[in-house]
Amino acid sequence: MENWITLDLVPFGNKAQVRSIRAEGAMRRRLMDLGFTPGAETTPILSAAAGDPRAYSIRGTVIALRNATAKEITVFPAWEGT
Amino acid sequence: MERKSTSPAGRGSGQPLRERDGAVVALAGNPNVGKSTLFNALTGMRQHTGNWTGKTVSAAYGNCEYKGENYTVVDLPGTYSLSAHSPEEEAAREYILSGKTDVVVAVCDATSLERNLILVLQVKRLCPRVIVCLTLMDEARRKGIRINLPLLSDLLGVPAVGVIGRKKKTLIPLLEAIRECTGRRETAAYDPGKEIETEKDVIAQAALAHKIASAAAERTRADRSGAECGADRVLTGKQLGYPLMAVLLMFILWLTVKGANYPSRLLSTALFALGDRLSSVLLSLGISRWLHDALILGVYRMMAWVVSVMLPPMAIFFPLFTLLEDVGYLPRIAFNLDKPFERCRACGKQALTMAMGFGCNAAGVVGCRIIDSPRERLLAIMTNSFVPCNGRFPILISMLTLFFVSGSPLVTAAMLTGLIVLGVGASLLATRLLSGTLLKGEPSFYTLELPPYRPPQIGQILVRSMLDRTLFVLGRAAAVAAPAGLVIWGMANIRLDNGTLLQSLSSFLEPAGRFLEMDGVILLSFILGWPANETVIPIMLMIYLSQNSLSNAFSPQQIREILVMNGWTGATGWSVLLFTMMHWPCSTTVLTTYRETKSVKWTAVSVLLPTLFGIAVCASLHFVSFLASG
Numbered sequence: 001m002e003n004w005i006t007l008d009l010v011p012f013g014n015k016a017q018v019r020s021i022r023a024e025g026a027m028r029r030r031l032m033d034l035g036f037t038p039g040a041e042t043t044p045i046l047s048a049a050a051g052d053p054r055a056y057s058i059r060g061t062v063i064a065l066r067n068a069t070a071k072e073i074t075v076f077p078a079w080e081g082t
Numbered sequence: 083m084e085r086k087s088t089s090p091a092g093r094g095s096g097q098p099l100r101e102r103d104g105a106v107v108a109l110a111g112n113p114n115v116g117k118s119t120l121f122n123a124l125t126g127m128r129q130h131t132g133n134w135t136g137k138t139v140s141a142a143y144g145n146c147e148y149k150g151e152n153y154t155v156v157d158l159p160g161t162y163s164l165s166a167h168s169p170e171e172e173a174a175r176e177y178i179l180s181g182k183t184d185v186v187v188a189v190c191d192a193t194s195l196e197r198n199l200i201l202v203l204q205v206k207r208l209c210p211r212v213i214v215c216l217t218l219m220d221e222a223r224r225k226g227i228r229i230n231l232p233l234l235s236d237l238l239g240v241p242a243v244g245v246i247g248r249k250k251k252t253l254i255p256l257l258e259a260i261r262e263c264t265g266r267r268e269t270a271a272y273d274p275g276k277e278i279e280t281e282k283d284v285i286a287q288a289a290l291a292h293k294i295a296s297a298a299a300e301r302t303r304a305d306r307s308g309a310e311c312g313a314d315r316v317l318t319g320k321q322l323g324y325p326l327m328a329v330l331l332m333f334i335l336w337l338t339v340k341g342a343n344y345p346s347r348l349l350s351t352a353l354f355a356l357g358d359r360l361s362s363v364l365l366s367l368g369i370s371r372w373l374h375d376a377l378i379l380g381v382y383r384m385m386a387w388v389v390s391v392m393l394p395p396m397a398i399f400f401p402l403f404t405l406l407e408d409v410g411y412l413p414r415i416a417f418n419l420d421k422p423f424e425r426c427r428a429c430g431k432q433a434l435t436m437a438m439g440f441g442c443n444a445a446g447v448v449g450c451r452i453i454d455s456p457r458e459r460l461l462a463i464m465t466n467s468f469v470p471c472n473g474r475f476p477i478l479i480s481m482l483t484l485f486f487v488s489g490s491p492l493v494t495a496a497m498l499t500g501l502i503v504l505g506v507g508a509s510l511l512a513t514r515l516l517s518g519t520l521l522k523g524e525p526s527f528y529t530l531e532l533p534p535y536r537p538p539q540i541g542q543i544l545v546r547s548m549l550d551r552t553l554f555v556l557g558r559a560a561a562v563a564a565p566a567g568l569v570i571w572g573m574a575n576i577r578l579d580n581g582t583l584l585q586s587l588s589s590f591l592e593p594a595g596r597f598l599e600m601d602g603v604i605l606l607s608f609i610l611g612w613p614a615n616e617t618v619i620p621i622m623l624m625i626y627l628s629q630n631s632l633s634n635a636f637s638p639q640q641i642r643e644i645l646v647m648n649g650w651t652g653a654t655g656w657s658v659l660l661f662t663m664m665h666w667p668c669s670t671t672v673l674t675t676y677r678e679t680k681s682v683k684w685t686a687v688s689v690l691l692p693t694l695f696g697i698a699v700c701a702s703l704h705f706v707s708f709l710a711s712g
């Protein structure tokens with residue numbers, strides 16, 4: 001049942017549900033403080049010209065993360081058709 | 083409701099907060115929820131706020147009176163949590179636990195309640211008397227969000243009020259809640275959860291926040307309006323993101339240059355005329371000639387020059403910049419430009435500190451506080467002077483108009499923009515250099531909140547910003563320009579064997595000047611312009627004409643003639659242009675750098691880095707010019 005992917009690979013406008021955060025330390029805590037906790041819903045909504053960073057909606061706010069950081073967040077796809 | 087205000091301690095100065103009599107009310111909350119706006123409204127104090135996450139990185143305090151009671155209001159740093167993982171979180175947590183607080187007002191953005199509630203739950207753990215204050219209620223209403231305050235209060239077990247931070251009339255419920263809360267005498271002992279939250283705790287808090295927000299906040303429409311999504315897609319999009327930023331920069335530069343031109347000349351004429359009046363007054367008082375000259379021709383003229391050149395552009399640039407900040411556009415710039423900065427092992431917020439540096443390099447250095455990582459903060463501080471500040475614009479513009487472009491302000495603005503882009507490029511290069519040598523390290527992990535666009539408080543911004551900047555310019559004129567004026571006047575009038583001290587020094591510096599495709603006079607003027615870059619050209623003209631005081635009476639044509647008569651060529655113009663972009667930072671910036679870094683080593687680096695770049699570039703130009711002339 002492990003059909004998870006990393007957040008940086010979620011296509012635009014598609015909902016995903018946070019599964020876990022692989023990073024440790026300060027990055028982990030900051031991401032959790034911002035609301036990226038297991039079960040939270042998030043959607044990528046913006047991308048800078050170079051495709052990096054991308055901005056995600058999370059708990060009513062918009063947070064931009066570099067792809068290297070988004071790679072550390074695993075999510076379950078939750079958009080139509082999954 | 084009366085408001086008394088006191089000047090803020092601890093604006094990064096590290097002084098402890100001093101509480102007055104009366105209950106202490108601490109404002110806690112996420113960055114950028116409008117906490118400082120609320121603070122200003124409660125205390126009437128002028129404190130810089132902006133629609134930019136993390137701006138208020140040091141606490142401030144003020145006074146508020148309501149129904150005869152006096153309250154001290156403390157604005158804690160905006161934090162995403164209270165778990166002491168960063169200096170701001172530590173400061174906020176410590177203050178709440180210190181026992182000095184009588185009630186904590188947890189400020190929440192009504193348009194994004196859920197995430198804000200995580201902090202509220204953490205505050206509740208630390209302090210028994212909490213009031214939840216939702217601000218931006220009008221924005222929430224506009225977005226179709228309905229908040230059930232009584233239900234929220236029930237679910238949280240603490241009072242919950244809704245206000246509009248910037249409208250003082252709406253603050254009554256908050257003040258009533260504060261009055262009621264501090265009026266009660268707490269009899270039950272309270273043992274705050276002194277252990278820092280574990281991960282499990284945070285996850286539980288997030289889940290609870292979700293439940294409460296879902297129950298108490300009803301969304302009748304989508305999160306972000308179509309207009310907002312559209313705006314963001316355009317402003318950060320592939321096609322328009324960069325061009326729009328360049329156009330905006332050009333527009334702001336054009337406005338600053340064009341708008342400042344006439345007022346500068348007016349001020350200059352008026353102040354110099356005032357100087358003549360002062361002169362006759364002093365002379366009629368029988369003051370000795372040399373003292374009169376020192377005061378009027380030395381001190382006063384320098385101050386007059388600095389004020390007339392700096393005040394108008396700053397009074398235009400900073401309000402415009404603050405307007406962008408208030409609207410919420412600045413984080414979008416940091417978002418767009420993160421990639422090139424990340425390639426240089428820095429971060430997108432450096433783009434913003436650079437933008438601040440256009441107005442004033444010292445302000446840019448202070449602005450580097452928005453960068454969390456110490457290594458990246460240093461990178462930003464070290465390279466801030468690579469972008470020219472308002473004080474250097476006059477030199478750049480004169481060089482452009484005298485030697486390269488004919489008078490059209492639009493073309494001048496375009497070329498100025500081009501020069502600035504060059505400066506940005508040099509800044510990135512210097513950043514990459516530093517991050518490969520003295521400031522090695524991996525790019526820190528970077529999060530950036532993109533707050534919703536908010537209507538700017540135009541009136542307040544204009545007043546606050548203009549006042550701030552006027553005081554800064556006047557203060558700098560008194561503290562820096564006055565003594566510099568005296569010294570330079572002295573040097574212009576002390577006679578040695580073969581001329582004044584100034585002339586001797588310029589001859590001494592001639593070989594070095596030539597090496598840089600300039601001459602001794604220009605080099606000396608740059609050195610003497612260390613207190614204030616806007617004095618470089620007047621000092622230069624003064625030496626060329628063997629005058630012994632500054633004058634403001636030159637037209638562009640006259641200036642061109644003087645320069646050409648003294649051996650200037652096109653190459654000289656280029657060299658001055660380039661050296662203006664890359665040389666030692668001005669005295670105010672150096673002092674500010676020392677204050678921010680508290681390190682002599684890094685202050686020295688900040689001085690040497692642009693200087694070495696400038697020397698390298700100008701020496702190369704000299705070499706090329708030498709080759710070209712056969």
